[in-house]
Amino acid sequence: MFENINRHYSSADDLGTLDFNGESEYCNFHGDEMTIAKGYSSVIEALASVLPDGLIQLGRKVTKIEWQYDGGAGTKPVKLHFSDESVMYADHVIVTVSLGVLKKGIRDNSAMFSPQLPSFKTEAISRLGFGVVDKLFLKLSSPSTHDDNGMIFPYLQMVFHQSDSKLFHPKVPLWIRRTALIYPIYPNSSTIVSWFAGKEALEMESLDDEEIIDGVSTTMSFFLANSKQFKNSVKFSNILRCKWGSNPLFLGSYTYIAVGSSGDDLDAMAEPLPKRISKNCPPLQILFAGEATHRSCYSTTHGAYLTGLREANRLLKHFQCVDDV
Template identity: 35%
Template sequence: MVRVCIVGAGVAGCTAASALHHALGSSGALELVVLEASARVGGRVKHAGAGLRCGGELGATWVHGKRGNPIYPIVHAATNGSTLQQQSWQMPVAIYHGRRVDPQFVAHVLEDVEAIIDRAVSKGAGIQGVRSVGEFLDAEWKAQGQRDDHEGEHESSETSHVLKDCIYQRRKRLECSISACDSLNDLRLDQYREYDRLDDNHSRNSAPMETFLHGMLAPLLPETVRLETRVTQVQRCGAESQDGAPLLVKAWDARAGASVSYLADFCIFTASLGVMKAEGERIFEPPLPPKKLQAIRRLGFGTVDKVLIEFEHESDPVKGELPQSAFLLGTPASAEEGHAPDTDKYAWLFDYAPLVYMDRPASGFLRGEMWLSGTTAREMEAKDDEHVFRAVQAYLHALAPLAYPKVRSIARSRWFSDPNFGGSYSYNAIESDGSDFETLAEPLPCLPPHDVNRPCILFAGEATHRSFYSTMHGAFASGEREAKRLLGLLARTADVAN
């Protein structure tokens, strides 16, 4: 009988548990427990729930890529392919001083910015003396502006320059929400290409993304997953080990109001990098090796939050045509006329000026989304619900002449302030490199008198995958990787015994 304790019931933990059960569950050779600190399964996969009629994901939303994406066939099979929909992107509408900016102008500027971002990905590793993505983009953007002025490619009015720079700044903020950094100056340029973008087939699941995780766990015994059980220590045991177990996992069971402990032969630790940053130095006994602690400190872990918006209109046509996405440039026209104190009261939102994405999911209820990152996301988390609700209303009103319906309700994430996560996902920071993701994934060996050549603590989660970090499929692949590692160790042990 092999005793396995998995810490965390997010994508990585659920994947590892499912793989181990599939391989060993029917043999009766597996004693498996999954310890989850929160009151639900899913980790950073989280549906808005019944409170929002239009539904929506507060956490992981996208299945990024079809070719080579290990999670695509799983989600596709779980929904029979009926709810996995490839997204088609439309050019966003920009509002400046209460008017729509010429869409051709917006498209031209965004094409220029995208070309610069592509150059950062493809050529960044070969550029000397430029450390951050932000530094590279700013230098390239300045050079682009000089070329445009020289060639007379765009109207050279002051307004034109202001508009171009506003669009550029908005696109940089969107890139921050993609990469989870506070600023693109935090993102290391020569490591920008480490992330494997796969292909351009980005899909959303109209059914809750949690569906496929629950499907994974369905074959397990109900008592396998222990919710509201926060791990307080993972101890590698030497001569003092109980019942021959190389590991003792201690936890606090909030439902029982008591401390609990589990003897284990293996532990797969899948907590977020945010938790590792906050608790990594104290949760392991003996402490983590200096090299792993350094990787934890060096890697970036940022905050990206969503605000989901439900409107009063249901299946009825919305008066006026709303674009798929829109964003605000500069100061709202009403503020210039002295009639918009909201721009000061809700400056945290107006200064960030997020893209508003519109969708009408299968529920038939119109839904909007805003993505916030960095300091703005953390500031939003500190506001009460009523303040955020009114801020969203004011921002949508400032996007006139677009006629957004009246807001009925909102739902929002708070990934940074949730102690079970401490943020959203990882990135390659200025002081880190791709090898830090691999260092974080390195297992820890048993202590003597146990076999010191045998790993007993394994690590999974999106921040342990060098090329798929920050993604749901990275978390999935890491959970699968560690389950295979554990099964391989068991197979080798059996071969030696025979």
């Protein structure tokens, strides 16, 4: 159970690939954890509300970022190409695509950056780990039973036989056998959430809704067979799930320090380009933000947010709008 919960926390499919020293630099943020009732987009909307209307353009996929080692012909050094074949010129670009998208760019040798990223960047991108973690939400159909605490579904921590497949129940699907938790999103809710990681998450992403409902229902009926309150009440009507592993704009969920990488790689991720500034080479052409660029808060929303502030401040300092960051 501990292993499987930590697969969710870390995003590492195999905990043996986590670098113990590197991971020990991870810091929990102070204060309580909270759920944002209106969703994360409400945070973005509040931040963006001070910007002029129309400044933020959504749904525009960048296909190539052209930057310059030395003075080019254009008045602005960075040229962005979009999937609709339009282009945009900029003095500075802050890249916040996921580590999964950057890794794919290197694997496929695709020309997302032209010239290609320098080796100190590509090596850090390749060494760091980026795993898949997905949440699955299930709606209980017409729940009628409550336990003494008013719960219509219990908070379940599950343990499955792992090593001896002869002990596996043939009706419990393999993709659920490494899920440790399934529970209502709040105590008397009829919406149940469960977490999937690694190979099992990718498998879950590929299934039909019906297969998932069948698999979870069968598993729950075994777990709750001896429960007076819940044994007949586990029927799910529909599901909602994320597909972070297969979504081409994410290709995974969040970063971990894989064996062979370290916090220095996260710092390398954060370094702006070009690294060496010369008379002919405009400074701060490409800056990097996002969770994979924060040494101690990687893998988190606040890490991503703080790196956005860091890079905005870097530019403000460059333009002498602030004294120091």
